[in-house]
Amino acid sequence: MHLAVFATAAFFLVRVVPGDPVLATVDATQGLTQEQYDAAAAALGLDGSIWSQLGNFWVGVLQGDLGSSSVTGRPVASEIWSRLPSTLELVALGLGGAILLSLILAVVVLTSRNAVVLRVVRQYAKMAGAIPDFCVGVLGIVLLYTMLHIVPAPLGRVDPGTSLPLVTGFPVLDSLLTVRFDALTQQVAHLALPWLVLVLTYTPTIWRQLLLGLDEQAAAAPTLFRIASGATRPAIYASILRRACAGAVVMVGALFGGLVGGVVVLEQLFSLGGVGQFAIDSVDSVDFLALQGFLVAIAAVCLIAFLVVDLVNMLLDPRRRPGAGGNS
Amino acid sequence: MNVTTPADTQNPTPVASATAPPVKRARRTPAWLVFAPFGIIVLIGIAGPFLVPFDPERVVDSASIAPGAAHWFGTDATGMDVFSRVVAATRVNLIMALSVTLSTTVVGILLGLIVGMSESAGGLQGFLGRGVNRVIDLSDAIPALVVGVVVAGLFGPSVLSLSVALSVILLPNQIRLTRAEVLRVRNDAYLDAARMAGSSEVQVVLRHVLPNSCRPALENSSHVFGVSIIVAASLGFLGVGLAPPTAEWGSMISAGVSDIMLGRWWSALFPAAALTLTVASVASCSGALTRFTRGRSR
Numbered sequence: 123m124h125l126a127v128f129a130t131a132a133f134f135l136v137r138v139v140p141g142d143p144v145l146a147t148v149d150a151t152q153g154l155t156q157e158q159y160d161a162a163a164a165a166l167g168l169d170g171s172i173w174s175q176l177g178n179f180w181v182g183v184l185q186g187d188l189g190s191s192s193v194t195g196r197p198v199a200s201e202i203w204s205r206l207p208s209t210l211e212l213v214a215l216g217l218g219g220a221i222l223l224s225l226i227l228a229v230v231v232l233t234s235r236n237a238v239v240l241r242v243v244r245q246y247a248k249m250a251g252a253i254p255d256f257c258v259g260v261l262g263i264v265l266l267y268t269m270l271h272i273v274p275a276p277l278g279r280v281d282p283g284t285s286l287p288l289v290t291g292f293p294v295l296d297s298l299l300t301v302r303f304d305a306l307t308q309q310v311a312h313l314a315l316p317w318l319v320l321v322l323t324y325t326p327t328i329w330r331q332l333l334l335g336l337d338e339q340a341a342a343a344p345t346l347f348r349i350a351s352g353a354t355r356p357a358i359y360a361s362i363l364r365r366a367c368a369g370a371v372v373m374v375g376a377l378f379g380g381l382v383g384g385v386v387v388l389e390q391l392f393s394l395g396g397v398g399q400f401a402i403d404s405v406d407s408v409d410f411l412a413l414q415g416f417l418v419a420i421a422a423v424c425l426i427a428f429l430v431v432d433l434v435n436m437l438l439d440p441r442r443r444p445g446a447g448g449n450s
Numbered sequence: 451m452n453v454t455t456p457a458d459t460q461n462p463t464p465v466a467s468a469t470a471p472p473v474k475r476a477r478r479t480p481a482w483l484v485f486a487p488f489g490i491i492v493l494i495g496i497a498g499p500f501l502v503p504f505d506p507e508r509v510v511d512s513a514s515i516a517p518g519a520a521h522w523f524g525t526d527a528t529g530m531d532v533f534s535r536v537v538a539a540t541r542v543n544l545i546m547a548l549s550v551t552l553s554t555t556v557v558g559i560l561l562g563l564i565v566g567m568s569e570s571a572g573g574l575q576g577f578l579g580r581g582v583n584r585v586i587d588l589s590d591a592i593p594a595l596v597v598g599v600v601v602a603g604l605f606g607p608s609v610l611s612l613s614v615a616l617s618v619i620l621l622p623n624q625i626r627l628t629r630a631e632v633l634r635v636r637n638d639a640y641l642d643a644a645r646m647a648g649s650s651e652v653q654v655v656l657r658h659v660l661p662n663s664c665r666p667a668l669e670n671s672s673h674v675f676g677v678s679i680i681v682a683a684s685l686g687f688l689g690v691g692l693a694p695p696t697a698e699w700g701s702m703i704s705a706g707v708s709d710i711m712l713g714r715w716w717s718a719l720f721p722a723a724a725l726t727l728t729v730a731s732v733a734s735c736s737g738a739l740t741r742f743t744r745g746r747s748r
């Protein structure tokens with residue numbers, strides 16, 4: 123249902139882009155008769171009224187058919203499917219690192235009594251949304267590549283001449299599955315800097331939510347109950363963390379959805395390829411079907427991410443489960 | 451970490467930090483130090499174009515000269531002075547961020563008021579209110595940057611079109627913040643009191659609902675300022691922002707990145723550093739402003 127509404131929104135958003143994809147694909151230098159134009163439009167699925175196009179698009183989305191790109195002629199679904207996994211993998215690795223770092227910081231806040239450390243850790247939360255990721259990337263490249271030569275040149279996932287195995291489409295996972303350790307180590311080296319940038323840039327956003335939860339829950343009644351009933355210190359900390367997570371989990375979901383499209387800036391900086399680049403290209407070449415297919419795919423990814431968020435929060439907090447009374 | 455700090459010796463008794471009141475903060479940074487960096491950047495934005503040693507949009511020397519006495523930040527691959535361009539870009543980027551912040555905050559608060567007040571009404575008004583609300587929810591699922599690319603592509607690259615694009619991206623959040631507050635105060639007794647005293651609905655909304663519901667959006671506006679600088683530069687970096695030779699940090703970085711591989715690090719590093727410093731200074735101001743307004747209202 124959501125996807126249908128969204129598909130419609132994407133359809134109209136894409137239609138307001140100026141330019142004519144039909145003219146962009148055919149060679150119109152020797153003039154173009156109306157019949158030739160109509161034939162080209164029909165080949166692209168852009169004939170008929172805007173409503174019949176919308177109807178065709180809906181039916182296509184339901185069948186997993188997003189039409190064919192007006193530039194490459196290949197099906198949009200397969201174009202996206204060949205690029206999406208590497209983006210998803212990068213985002214998942216980056217956010218995984220950010221979640222891990224947030225949890226480590228949470229343990230630091232709960233256990234440390236060093237005012238300076240606490241201040242630094244709390245200040246870090248205030249940088250949420252205030253770090254331009256590609257600038258950190260540029261600073262990192264200048265420092266670690268140009269000056270110190272620690273990381274390889276930001277030109278792709280592997281050194282030139284190395285091929286990537288293809289099983290599932292997730293490049294790092296595929297290297298593991300096919301036991302290609304040369305490809306794996308090269309990818310680790312090439313992805314180290316972008317991964318680090320992602321972790322450092324997006325940890326504060328998650329961490330700020332987690333910190334809000336921690337501050338709220340640290341002296342809440344359930345914590346006092348645990349202490350009063352003589353629970354061990356790790357058990358108390360675990361209890362606080364579990365109750366403090368909900369906001370941060372929602373934030374991870376939102377970040378995931380935003381980054382699948384937003385990580386394109388880093389992907390371009392490090393020449394990693396990915397689905398975002400496909401969208402930018404399709405705006406440039408006025409490729410309606412590719413762009414609306416991309417938007418639908420991203421929306422689907424977001425909806426799945428939101429679903430996972432709800433499931434995780436249900437696991438963490440029994441009060442959120444359906445039919446659990448719901449009076450809190 | 452076993453570093454003993456002054457704060458440690460002041461608080462020698464080990465307490466379970468889970469239940470203890472928050473550890474006493476280290477000394478707070480004085481206010482002028484928080485606002486000074488942003489003030490300097492604004493001054494550069496205002497006065498910068500008159501101070502730069504070279505025309506920021508002209509080729510002034512041979513290409514790719516390393517930073518030195520003649521060109522403090524070197525020259526880029528086309529031979530334009532990087533220092534002049536970084537300084538000149540400050541104004542463009544700040545003006546865009548300022549106009550985006552103003553328009554999203556004003557429009558966001560007004561739309562938030564309208565949506566919040568009319569959401570549960572019947573008829574067309576309620577239908578429209580709920581419709582706008584649905585659109586805001588939908589906008590969660592579209593990556594902001596992609597919307598920016600589409601909208602910027604729609605109007606062609608100019609300061610105005612980019613500002614519109616960024617406003618579209620950042621508007622939903624402001625509406626949502628205001629709407630949540632409106633829903634909180636909508637049924638308060640003083641609104642009914644004002645209505646009974648003969649105020650029209652518009653007067654009630656503007657004189658009583660607005661002042662009680664605009665604060666979250668106002669506090670968020672400094673965040674909007676910072677984010678709009680970042681997104682504008684990201685669009686420039688992706689090649690849909692202001693096109694060269696206009697001095698703009700994002701497009702300067704994207705033009706300079708390929709030079710890094712050749713060892714010419716300066717043409718990308720300096721705009722990146724300028725952008726980072728600006729956003730960081732905005733962030734430090736916004737934190738201080740929020741503390742200030744919160745402290746005063748208590």
